[in-house]
Amino acid sequence: MTPPIVERALALAAARGFTRSCMAEVGALLHVLAARRGILRPGEIGTGCGVGAAWIVSALAPGVAFFTAEIDPDQAAATRELFAQDEAVTVLSGDWRETLPLEAPFDFLFLDAAKQRPDLDGEATLALLTPGATIVLDDLTPGRTGTDPVRDFWLTHPDLVATELLLTPKSAAIVAVKVKA
Numbered sequence: 479m480t481p482p483i484v485e486r487a488l489a490l491a492a493a494r495g496f497t498r499s500c501m502a503e504v505g506a507l508l509h510v511l512a513a514r515r516g517i518l519r520p521g522e523i524g525t526g527c528g529v530g531a532a533w534i535v536s537a538l539a540p541g542v543a544f545f546t547a548e549i550d551p552d553q554a555a556a557t558r559e560l561f562a563q564d565e566a567v568t569v570l571s572g573d574w575r576e577t578l579p580l581e582a583p584f585d586f587l588f589l590d591a592a593k594q595r596p597d598l599d600g601e602a603t604l605a606l607l608t609p610g611a612t613i614v615l616d617d618l619t620p621g622r623t624g625t626d627p628v629r630d631f632w633l634t635h636p637d638l639v640a641t642e643l644l645l646t647p648k649s650a651a652i653v654a655v656k657v658k659a
């Protein structure tokens with residue numbers, strides 16, 4: 479069943495013509511991972527219209543604070559309004575590189591913006607995570623040939639254990655756990 483807050487986030491995205499929300503398959507993965515015992519500091523890079531955030535927060539234990547960063551101020555304001563009834567949700571307006579480190583470390587992170595250049599942002603993203611934290615990246619193309627800096631970074635980093643999951647015939651995700659400080 480799709481949680482009501484996810485339905486509202488999807489409606490917001492439709493109303494705003496925003497087409498980059500995460501797929502339901504990704505949402506279901508986020509929902510399951512967010513529901514695990516012990517998740518106390520979840521976050522997200524790239525709020526969009528709050529669809530991924532809604533999948534996450536609808537699975538969190540009551541009162542667990544959630545932080546999501548969005549660089550587009552209009553988008554951040556609209557999504558802040560979406561979650562206005564949930565005081566555990568904070569939508570941070572601005573570049574995640576400036577906003578999220580102030581709320582770190584996170585024990586669960588959905589990386590959904592600025593992920594194409596791990597040579598620039600990968601280590602800064604890792605620095606947001608506490609040891610044992612889980613990070614999820616979506617939108618990988620299955621069977622892609624040639625070099626892939628995203629896979630190279632997140633699947634082979636010595637501080638991570640990681641795997642790639644096929645979510646649909648055309649889309650895969652990486653789930654990784656930080657195993658070193």
Ligand SMILES: C[S@@+](CC[C@H](N)C(=O)[O-])C[C@H]1O[C@@H](n2cnc3c(N)ncnc32)[C@H](O)[C@@H]1O
Binds near residue numbers: 499526575
């Ligand atoms: C793929 S969409 C996010 C979709 C959302 N996570 C979801 O699951 O529905 C990426 C979002 O990241 C935002 N973004 C891009 N660069 C950013 C940055 N440096 N800091 C924060 N947000 C950023 C974009 O404006 C866009 O709204």
